[in-house]
Amino acid sequence: MATNQQKFTTQKQDTQPGKEHAMNPTPQFTSPDYKPANKLLGKIALVTGGDSGIGRAVCNLFALEGATVVFTFVKGHEEKDAKDTLAMIKRAKTADAKDPLAIPADLGFDEDCKIVVAEVIKAYGRIDILVNNAAEQYECGSVEEIDEPRLERVFRTNIFSYFFLTRHALKHMKEGSSIINTTSVNAYKGHPTLIDYTSTKGAIVAFTRALSLQLVSKGIRVNGVAPGPIWTPLIPASFKEEKIAEFGSDVPMKRAGQPIEVAPSFVFLASNQCSSYITGQVLHPNGGTVVNA
Template identity: 50%
Template sequence: MEMKIPPQHQDVQPGLESELDPQPKVIRYTYVGSGKLQGKVALITGGDSGIGRAVAVHFAREGADVAIAYTPREEGDAQRTRQLVEQEGQQCLLLPGDLRDASYCERLPGDTVRRFGKLNILVNNAGLQLAHERFEDITDEDLVNTFEINIYSFFRVTRASLNYLHEGDCIINTTSVTAYQGRADLPEYSATKGAIMSFTRALSSNLAEKKIRVNGVAPGPIWTPLNPASVDAEQVAQFGKDVPMKRPGQPSEVAPAYVYLASADASYVTGQTLHPNGGTIINA
């Protein structure tokens, strides 16, 4: 999994996977599906690229149809994700829009059900990451946009999804190692990821009686478009070298955690968070 990342930067959030060098690894050729999600339907926010794309493809290899939410700017990436899902023999519904828009969030689950007839798995995954070396440079606009996308959308999409989720279904939230460690240049991002961690724990208790499981995944440095769209080119070239494994992870190394949490293998797991982070010890 070793790779060399040359200096690179993308000027607009969210970044585009099509412009990354090298291209992230979506799924290992040795990964063999075994029908763990056969007949299931999943909705994935931020499903066009990065971890979201890898989750969509892994879910498809396990037998699930997938709907993905993404911004219209990422149409090319979304179309590529659809191709990859369809190559696995499954269907992929594209749902472009703005997760800062409450009405869009509330429509997503219903649109998924109208296409596929049901919804079994919700993956709240979309995220905005803005780096600020000086705390006082954070604008109200930065703050509002980060919270709207990173945590408000989780509440809104989840609330609407509960009209369709039933016993045995599940919700998986993408948090981050920064929820536990913080990061000096990502104060608002770290704060939202901490909120997602607490949201996951609280929601799991809230939905336990309904037998709907709620868990999280807290990735470390994973090679996705989020990174070159957030920091300068030289920082990107050093990405992931500060973890014990001395390298960034690939989306293909994270997505199987979502498969586990979405499947019957995790039937006795709720309120928990998995940590694919390259060896960083999290005592929380």
């Protein structure tokens, strides 16, 4: 993993979701330094947006820790990344885990989320860990540029899907289960050109806190992770080319993070061995940006 300032090759992807296999360099989703310890042995985990970026790294570590992993991807856009991730999970999974599953879905709509959960239950019978992670973002120079269709699209993907998946998954979750929501450092410090995206990430923080209070009596923990600048397909798919080279250089560590540097936070929050006394909280792998909220 990088430990000092780096510059990325200028690049641009014209559509979202972005494609990991087209990035240069490709994001780091694993590390030989990571030592699994059966933290998630026997668990069934559903990870949205698990084909690439942070989601892929989370799927990999969950598999190494003994979980049976299911992830979603966007049909028609992410087939190659999904195929690569599925093969990676199969290699990483432990002997006790069942074969992984990749499900294509547009999670911005309730019926699609209901179908995803139904497929997981048909295959494995329950859900122990739900990671709400799928997201999209678009730059804008002014709030006046954000029209109603775009606003609705970003909110559907980034926060509606969290509500929809949670409401359907909860029917199949029991005491000891865990829900982890991916928010962003932007929810705490703001971002001048990602207003709609930042707004959804703030909503995720509030959703996490409120849901944790509702579910604490059921023994289900709800937490979040708020990454800083991380090298994922979202970056070349949403930022202008000139911003790519300096991406992440404005944080105290002077570099962007890699997905493998974020994924252990999800393992920690998913594992009752590690975080049984933590709910309603957010972890901040963000390169040193201090947030007070």
